[in-house]
Amino acid sequence: MRVVTVPHYLDDKALDAVAGGLGPWPPEERVLFDARATRWASPYGFTALLTAAQALRELGLEAPRLAVPEDDEVRSYWGKAGFFRHARELFELHGRVPRRPPAEASDVLLPVTPVRASEDVHAVVGGIQEHAARILTSELGLETAATMRFSMALSEACQNVVEHAGTGGWVAVHSFNWRVRLGRRVVVIAVSDAGVGFRQSLEAAEARKHGDRWGDATALEAALIHNVSRFRDPGRGQGLAAIKRYLDMWKGKISIRSGTARLAIVPAWDDDTPLEDGLPYFPGAQVQIVIPEQEREKREQGTGEGEGQGRGGRGNR
C-alpha cells in the first residue's frame, strides 16, 4: 500500500506534495490518500483529488482508498462542496462520511460537478449565473457585465476538458476570503481532468517545432502564452485567449498544471513563480482561475468569512 498524506491545506501548491507522494506513475501499489488531518481544501484540491482517483481507475487499477478528514466540520464542508457525492464512486472511503446530501455551503458557487460532454457545460453555466451575479458584482465589485464574462470564461475552461482531455473532468467554483495570499475576497474556478494533458494533446502539431525542448512546460507555454491549439482551424485557441483577456481586466490569475509543469500568468498582487518545471507527475491537466475583489479597501459587505472547514482552517487561506 502506498500511503499519500494529503496536506493540511490542500490547494494548488500543496498538490505537488500529493503528486510526489504518488511516486512514479502509475503507482505499482494500491494507493491510500490519508486526509485525516486535512483542515481545508480549495476547489482545486477537491477536483484534483477526484482526478487522481479517476486516473487510477481508468488505468484499471484497484480503487484507491481515502481516509476522510477526522474533523466533523471539515468533513461536513467536504460534503457540502459536493466532494463525497463523486468520491464514493471513485474511492474506497474510510471514516465517517455524511450520509445525507447536505445543503450547499454559502461560499460554494458550484459544487464539484462532472464535465464530460457539451451538455454538462450548458448545465454548469446555466446553474451558476444567478448566484455568481450576486457574488461578482456585490462582493467582488466587478462591472455589471462581469457575470456574463465570468460565465464565458467558465464555459471555455470547461470546454477544454470536452475538447482536449479525451476523458471526463471536474469543475468547482468557490468564493472565499483569501486572507494570507491576498487579503481580499476571491472567486476561484478549478477545472481538472484525468486526460492526456497539454503535451500529448499538442504533440502532433507542435513537438517538431520545439525539438529537444518539447515537454510539459513548452506545451503549456504554447497553449497559454501563444494560444496554440492542436487544430489547424484559424478560429481555434480562442478559449484561453478570452480567459486571459478577462483576467487582465480583473487583475486575476490563471495557472495550469499538466504532467510535470505548471505555468501561471501572475498578477501584481501575487508572488507565484510563473513557470515551474520538473514537478512530480500528476495526471491530466488542472486549471485554476482566481478573480479577486476589485477594491483594496475592505468593504463591510465583502469581508464576511465563508463557512469554515474546521476550526484552524480559515486562517491559512
Next chain:
Amino acid sequence: MILTIRLGEVLRETLTVRSRDLLTRPTGAAVRSSIEEAIAATPCPTTLLDFEAVGLIDFSCADEVVAKLLRRTEADQYVVLLGLDDTQAEAIDHVLARQDLAVAALPRSGGGGCRVLGRTTPDLIQAFDALHALGEGNAERLAPRLGWTLERTADALHTLALHRLVLAAAGTYAPLPLQ
C-alpha cells in the same frame, strides 16, 4: 428578400437540455448547420440572425456560428446579426477580428444603429456610418460628406463590399436591408 432566423428557436430545436445560451463548439456547429440548411433552401440573398432570445454566447460558439458561417457562405450571400446585447457583441467582435472577418450587426432595441463587428478600421467605420445615414450612393456622393478624396472613399466602400457589409452594384453601394 430577407430570411430571418431566430436563433432562440434554433437552439430549442438543437439542444437536448434547456438552455438559452449559445455555448460550446458542438452546439455552435449544430446551430450553424441548421442555419446553412435554411440559407441553402432560400432564394433570399440576405439572412438576418436574430439573437434577441439568446442569453450568453461564448467565444468557441461564436466562432462556430458566426465566423465559420461567414467563411463558408457564398460571396453573394449576406449575413446581418440582429438583437445583440453588449456582451454578445463583444464576444463576436473579438472572434471575428482575430480572423480578419467582419459582419454588420444591429444591437437590441435602444442600443443604437447598425455597426460593424470584427475586423475594421476608422475609415471603414466612417464610410459604413455615412452610407447608413445617406442611404444608397456612390463614392462621388459620399466623399464630400466624409471630407475625403474620391480615391479614399472608393477604397473604403470597396473594402466594405468585399467584407459583404454593404451591397454593391455598378459602382453604387447600399446598406444591407434589415426588413
